[in-house]
Amino acid sequence: MVKAVVLSSGGVDSTTCVAMAVNELGSANVVTLSFKYGQRHEKELESAQKIADFYGLAHYVYDLTSIFAYSDCSLLSSSKEKPEHMSYADQIARDGEGKVSTYVPFRNGLMLSAAAALAQSLYPEEECGIWIGAHADDAAGNAYADCSVAFNESMGRAISIGTYELVKLHAPLNRLNKAQVVAEGLKLGVPYDLTWSCYEGGEKACGKCATCIDRLAAFRANGCEDPIDYED
Amino acid sequence: MVKAVVLSSGGVDSTTCVAMAVNELGSANVVTLSFKYGQRHEKELESAQKIADFYGLAHYVYDLTSIFAYSDCSLLSSSKEKPEHMSYADQIARDGEGKVSTYVPFRNGLMLSAAAALAQSLYPEEECGIWIGAHADDAAGNAYADCSVAFNESMGRAISIGTYELVKLHAPLNRLNKAQVVAEGLKLGVPYDLTWSCYEGGEKACGKCATCIDRLAAFRANGCEDPIDYED
Numbered sequence: 001m002v003k004a005v006v007l008s009s010g011g012v013d014s015t016t017c018v019a020m021a022v023n024e025l026g027s028a029n030v031v032t033l034s035f036k037y038g039q040r041h042e043k044e045l046e047s048a049q050k051i052a053d054f055y056g057l058a059h060y061v062y063d064l065t066s067i068f069a070y071s072d073c074s075l076l077s078s079s080k081e082k083p084e085h086m087s088y089a090d091q092i093a094r095d096g097e098g099k100v101s102t103y104v105p106f107r108n109g110l111m112l113s114a115a116a117a118l119a120q121s122l123y124p125e126e127e128c129g130i131w132i133g134a135h136a137d138d139a140a141g142n143a144y145a146d147c148s149v150a151f152n153e154s155m156g157r158a159i160s161i162g163t164y165e166l167v168k169l170h171a172p173l174n175r176l177n178k179a180q181v182v183a184e185g186l187k188l189g190v191p192y193d194l195t196w197s198c199y200e201g202g203e204k205a206c207g208k209c210a211t212c213i214d215r216l217a218a219f220r221a222n223g224c225e226d227p228i229d230y231e232d
Numbered sequence: 233m234v235k236a237v238v239l240s241s242g243g244v245d246s247t248t249c250v251a252m253a254v255n256e257l258g259s260a261n262v263v264t265l266s267f268k269y270g271q272r273h274e275k276e277l278e279s280a281q282k283i284a285d286f287y288g289l290a291h292y293v294y295d296l297t298s299i300f301a302y303s304d305c306s307l308l309s310s311s312k313e314k315p316e317h318m319s320y321a322d323q324i325a326r327d328g329e330g331k332v333s334t335y336v337p338f339r340n341g342l343m344l345s346a347a348a349a350l351a352q353s354l355y356p357e358e359e360c361g362i363w364i365g366a367h368a369d370d371a372a373g374n375a376y377a378d379c380s381v382a383f384n385e386s387m388g389r390a391i392s393i394g395t396y397e398l399v400k401l402h403a404p405l406n407r408l409n410k411a412q413v414v415a416e417g418l419k420l421g422v423p424y425d426l427t428w429s430c431y432e433g434g435e436k437a438c439g440k441c442a443t444c445i446d447r448l449a450a451f452r453a454n455g456c457e458d459p460i461d462y463e464d
Contacts, residue, residue, distance in 0.1 A: 070353035105352035109345040109394050114299050120337035121302035146394035158386035162341050162378035
């Protein structure tokens with residue numbers, strides 16, 4: 001049976017991806033992988049653990065913090081910048097196409113490479129998929145260049161070649177927008193109440209940062225309410 | 233001026249690559265990057281530092297040890313396996329084509345991704361090359377799949393796309409064998425006396441492991457003596 005290492009950030013997209021992998025391969029063949037990379041808070045890691053527990057999966061956590069020590073990305077606790085309270089679409093409309101301040105330098109390349117290393121360590125002679133929940137809205141306007149279909153195709157080829165064709169990259173949400181991602185997840189009964197997306201580390205989600213705005217809209221587009229608590 | 237981050241392991245190939253980058257771009261535009269990844273000894277890191285000092289370059293060291301915690305690769309201090317005293321060519325002749333026991337799971341993908349992250353952190357709006365000293369003998373017989381031209385082409389595309397076309401991968405030795413690498417380095421006056429390749433951590437190089445055998449042969453093919461000390 002093919003194995004799977006699913007990148008899990010504790011958010012809506014990657015949790016949907018976890019559910020898809022479990023649905024396709026069975027929980028005995030799936031593990032999740034999260035990263036510390038110097039993010040402003042670790043609430044997302046707690047969510048990733050809860051989701052692994054929900055599905056009965058082994059959950060690995062790698063620490064990449066030192067790699068980003070020289071970056072001033074606004075998502076990092078070391079940065080003086082703070083994430084903006086504006087949707088990605090509005091940021092792109094204001095600033096033009098290209099990198100947003102929450103782009104962490106080549107983070108997805110690093111995370112996928114680390115996942116390939118884990119796959120080849122746990123299953124040196126077996127086929128293993130790496131699943132990532134990158135979706136079309138992430139790559140729109142080139143906000144996150146390392147979320148695009150073209151990026152994942154190239155990384156996928158590099159991963160196949162570099163692992164003797166044993167590890168394959170899966171990005172099943174890469175051509176869906178966030179509303180479509182949520183639609184897939186609702187069909188699979190994803191426990192979205194356990195997820196965390198907000199860039200702030202408050203007790204409740206802020207409802208104002210780019211990722212809160214986008215997830216609220218995605219649930220609304222599906223005619224249902226986001227099950228997590230938001231600040232008033 | 234274009235910048236360069238050169239992967240430097242302190243060995244013959246990557247040190248040749250450092251010399252080529254300095255020769256092309258000038259030392260003010262070049263930095264080197266080494267990795268702790270749980271290798272059996274850190275003599276190669278001391279050599280990498282000496283080489284950076286020789287050329288007057290800033291030298292960065294990232295620690296990826298925890299990523300390889302689940303691997304039993306014979307190059308890792310955590311493994312019960314030990315590197316063999318046999319050339320790669322002889323290992324391939326005995327075992328057939330494919331992975332050798334010193335293959336570290338997707339290490340080059342991780343190192344290149346970390347270099348891309350460093351490049352985008354140090355020079356977020358500038359063009360920067362990542363230089364890697366992978367050469368043809370590494371990829372021969374698919375001993376190290378993550379050293380092949382095809383691998384580097386795919387990683388190079390992923391790195392370009394994921395960094396908004398600012399970071400480009402250079403593998404100038406990828407079609408040369410080790411004797412040709414040394415020939416290039418001799419022309420540039422590379423301080424090979426400062427390098428370290430041996431998989432063992434002795435005071436002198438062992439002369440018997442795959443990498444000692446290969447470097448001794450490469451100098452011999454150029455009609456000169458390897459300037460480092462070997463055990464009797």
